[in-house]
Amino acid sequence: MKLSREAMGAAWAGMRYPVVNRLFTFACFSTPPPLGSVVSFIWHGGALWCTFEIVSGRRRFSTDRYMLLSAILLYTYVAAGLLSFLLNDPRWESAHTLIPLATLFFFPFSYSIWSISHKDDLTSAAALASMTASYGALALALVQHFILGMRVEGGAGNALVFATVTCMIGSVSLAGALMLTTRWQIPMAGGYLAAVLAVLLSGSRSVWLVMAVVSLAILLVGYRQLRTLLKGRLIKTVAAIAVIATLSSGVLLSRVESLSANWAEMAENGEYDSSLGLRLALWKVGADRFLERPLLGNGPHHTRQLIENGLADDFDLSARFTHFHNGFLTLLVETGLIGGGAVIMLFLLVAWVAIRTLATSREETARFGAIVLLIFFLNYTLGGSFNLILGHDIIDTMFMIFLIAGLFLARGTSMLEGKIAEVETEDQAQKRDVHGNASKPIPRVASPTNIPTMTRLPAAR
Incomplete structure (x- = not known):
């Protein structure tokens, strides 16, 4: 028996999202290194639409456990930031410092709509997009370093941000090469090597x-x-590594020499007016400011002034920074133990989900999602210890993209499948044939898209 017109309409409305979400995933993973803030416009535009869809009742809110726990922790951080702003001499001209909090507010809405997808489609899109972005990152890096003679900053306009997103995207390309059964394994492995060279050329030592x-x-x-x-490809791999070492040797040597000189100058002369010295001075200032207001912090609107005053008073240095070059310190200084602690708890939750999934699941997409979470965790905890965790539009957007994609693929539930099952159940209860047999379920329809689909190969015995 055929489904009713209303049921067919509802089913078709659900089937449109796999196409949109697959294209959206490809755009989110392919744009950060070469196009910078374009990814922020793409994701935030999608997040606004997702919020409308949920608030208007057109789509259901996801009830995935790990999404809800993550949303609670993120909203705790947002609430702490708002409260800290209000309690620490709030001024209208400083209200713009609260804008980054809006990105985190969209998290559960974006997750809910993004999960109206087939998981293997999103896995394919993320892996292929990361491979594409890695080659794009290297192309820009080569032009900027060898032709333009500038420090590599890609499309981000900032060497550190470019290196960070390229590291994340290149790592996804490596995960695709190792975790997915696909004919794109070799190009994905090449994408990872391209990302490594781009990161090296950026000169960002912490990355x-x-x-x-x-x-x-x-x-x-x-x-x-x-x-x-690597079977049968060892010589080619060694040759690729040799090329990477040759092209990046100049940057590697100069940055290591600079670090050594900074350390010697600080140790022998007590001079903090260097890259390394300023970072250590910022950490000292940040620790002192956190201890002064440990519960709710000093507010995100006072960070620049606190840094400027602290460097001048404690180290007789005149410098301006927007953060303490330590993401954890920045969170704690701005939002105290409540806000900063919530973000730390989120990282612990993500690490637990990733490790548990890798230990218990043999399903390909779930393990790929766990790797995405592992990349997220290591990048923002280790990299954030030297740089930013939150507070930059591209960094914040990638925070959302990796958290949503990783949680959904690793432990999430497809809202698409639940919607179709619900439609079938209602119709089958009303429409049965003369023998009392329920109508056949709707077959999955191939999604038209211009993104190449990864061809699944039989698993090796």
């Missing part, structure tokens, strides 16, 4: 460390697949 740790973690998880991938 070098992050990428090394993240890469090691992914290789440990996928070491069996790595042996298969």
Whole structure:
């Protein structure tokens, strides 16, 4: 028996989202390194639409447990930021410092609509987009470094931000090469190597460390697949590594020499007016300001002034910074133990979900999602210890993209499947054939899209 017109309409409305969400996923993972803040416009535009869909009642709110726990922790941080602003000499001209909090507010709404998808479609889109973005990042890096003679900053306009997002995207490309059964494995592995070279050319030393740790973690998880991938390709791999070392050797040597000189100058002369010295001075200032107001912090609108005054008073330095070059310190100074503690708890939750999924699941998309969460965790905890965790539009947007995609793929429930099942159940209860047999379920329809689909290969015996 055919479904009723209303049921068919509801089912078709649900089927449109897999196409949109697959394209949206591809856009979110492919744009950060080469196009910078474009990813922020894409994701926030989508998040506004998702919020409208949920608030208007057109779509259902997801009840996934880990999404709800994450939303509670994020909203705790948002509430702490707002309250800290109001309790610490609020001024209208400083209200713009609260704008980044809006990004976190959209989290559960974006997750709910994004989950109206087939998980394997999102996995394919994320992996292929990351591969594409990695090659794009390298192309920009080569032009900016060797032709324009500038420090590599990609499309972000900031070397550190470019290196951070390229590290994250390149790591996803590596995860796709090792975790997914696809004919795109070799190009994805090449995308990872391209991302490594782009990160090295950026000269961002802290991200070098992050990428090394993240890469090691992914290789440990996928070491069996790595042996298969390298079989018969060892010479080509060694040659690729040699090319990367040659092209990046100049940047590596200059940045290491600079770090050594900074350390010697600070240790011998007590001079903090250097990259390393300023960072240590910022940490000292940040720790002191946190201890002064440990519960709710000083408010996000006072950070610049606190840094400027602290450097001048404690180190006789004149410098301006927007953060303490330590994301945890920045969170604690701005929102205290309540806000900063909520974000720390979120990281612990993400780490637990990733480790538990990798330990208990053999399902390909779930393990890929767990790797995405692992990349998220290591990047924002290790990298955030030297740089930012929250507070920059691209960094905040990537925070949302990786958290949503990782949680959904690893432990989430597809809202698409639930919607179709609900429609079928209602119709089958009303429409049965003369023999009392329920009508056949709706077959899954292939989604038209111009994104190449990863061809699944039979698993190796």
